[in-house]
Amino acid sequence: MRFRSTPPGGHGRRGARLAAAALLLLPLAGCGDSGGPAGDANTLTEIDYYDAAPQNSELPALLDQCGAQAGVRVQHQQVPRVQFMPKLLQQASARTLPDLALVDNPDLAQLAATGGLVSLSEAGLSTEGLYPSIVAAGRYEGQTYGIAPxxxxxxxxxxxxLFRDAGLTPPKTWTELTSTAKALTKGNRYGIAFSAVGTEEGSFQFEPFFWTAGASLKRLDSPEAVRALTLWKDLVASGSASRSVVTWTQADINDQFLAGNAAMMVNGPWQLPTLNATKDLHFGIVPIPVPTPDAKPVTPLGGEVWTVGRSTPERERKAVAVLKCLLGQEKSAEWSAKAGYIPSNTAAARQLAASNPQLAPFVEEVATAQARTAELGTAYPKVSEALYNAIQASLAGGKSPQQALSAAQGSLG
Incomplete structure (x- = not known):
């Protein structure tokens, strides 16, 4: 997911239980509620939750272009993020899903489990030339149901x-990160800022450290997991990171970085437009530091996947044709450049890294990145909730990393 000015998975993500509860509370969709099966097969429906530039203005144009190429008209609908998954689950139960939907990748498994999505594998949509890690993010029970542009x-x-004045170089390991953050902490300025907020956003920010340490979401209290949380705990306890990280979203830490209140921050490429527009701010970007010099960062894949809702053979065929256009190297590169994403197409990503050095570290990390649902599928939201609660319990609640993570694992049964 792309995390903008409101939280991402910190956009107020709910777990499967909350989404299911919301499904029960909503009335069943009527035939006029942006569902796919009814209506003219030359007019397809599309839905997403984008509510901020540039997507809100750029996506309809791309849909128009790819629709024209496929010989159809695409009706675009935007739904607030908080309503998005309950609405789709409601439509899936009534078999009235839109022809096309842009879904946050951790939600894909839950939606595919309803049986309301077309298997893109069976539809013949090729994933050749795409990063394997990105393809994995759209798979459920051996079939591809979503593909990210x-x-x-x-x-x-x-x-x-600040680094130049202190005679420092960007840290590559956890040991260097700790010492560098300490050296740059002075007065009201912290050495590093990250988001440990009690939502999916907190889990998303922690997962690069969690996974790179060798931890697995199947066991939250492993020694590797404890080591990762200990790193964050020590940064806060030493004063190198603010105690307010437990309430800061990624937008908040970006504000802290902009104001000079943090010398380093963990954040995504969606912040670049704001940072680049700030006069007198000179910043660099490097991959997430790792525990040992020979390790590779394992970051979570953020972003959305395109899906096709089950309807009639003719509508499904035309929706897949539109999707082929959207996922092609040209449109994928165009979309990514405007939306602040890394193209799923490896050739397009390499071109982007060569032309835009700021995005090169993100491109480098994609090769070893991991889908958040890769290990757990539909169980991910529940485990993620236990994880961000453990982070909060340790950083704000006084529990040791071992105690917090053991309690989290115990809560999962």
């Missing part, structure tokens, strides 16, 4: 002026 992730931003 592009993805986003996390890297380490640093203030070049």
């Amino acid at each position: 592009g993805v986003n992730g996390l890297a380490l931003y640093y203030n070049q002026d």
Whole structure:
């Protein structure tokens, strides 16, 4: 998911239980509620939750172009993020899903489990030339149900002026991160900022450290997981990171970085337009630091996947044709450039890294990135909730990393 000014998975993500509860509370969709099966097969429906530039203005244009290429008209509908999954689950139960939907990749498994999506594998949609990690994010029970036109992730931003004045270089390991953050902490300025907020956004920010340490979401209290949370705990306890990280969203830490209150921050490429527009701010970006020099960062894949709702053979065929256009190298690159994403197409991603050095660290990380649902499928939201609660319990609640993570694992039964 792309995290904008409101939280991402910190856009107020709910777990499967909340989404299911919302489904029960909503009335069944009527035939006029943007569903796919009814109506003219030359007019397809599309739905997404984008509510901010540039997507809100750019996506309809791309849909028009790809629709024209496929010989159809595409009706675009935007729904607030908080209503998005309950609405889709409601429509899936009534078999009135839109022909096309742009779905946050961790939600894909839950939606595919309803049986309301077309298997893109069976529809013959090729994933050749795409990053394997990105393809995995759209799979459920051995079939591809969603494909991302592009993805986003996390890297380490640093203030070049502060580093130069201190005679420091960007950290590559956890040991260097700890010492560098301590050296740059002075007065009201913290060495590093990250989001440990009690939502999916907190899990998303922690997962690069969690996974790179070798931890698995199947066991939250492993020694590797404890080691990762200990890193965050020590940064806060030493004063190198603010105690307010437990309430800061990624938008908040970006504000702290902009104001000079943090020398480093963990954040995504969607912040670049704001940062680049700020005069006198000189910053660099490097991959997330790793526990040992020989390790590779394992970051969570953020972003959405395109899906096709079950309807009639003719509508499904035309929807797949539109999707082929949207996922092609040209449109994928165009979309990513405007939306601040990394193209799913490896050739397009390499071209982007060569032409835009700021995005090169994000491109580098995609090769070893991991889908958040890769290990757990539909169980991910529940485990993610336990994880961000453990982070809160340790950083704000006084529990040791071991105690917090053991309690989290115990809560899962």
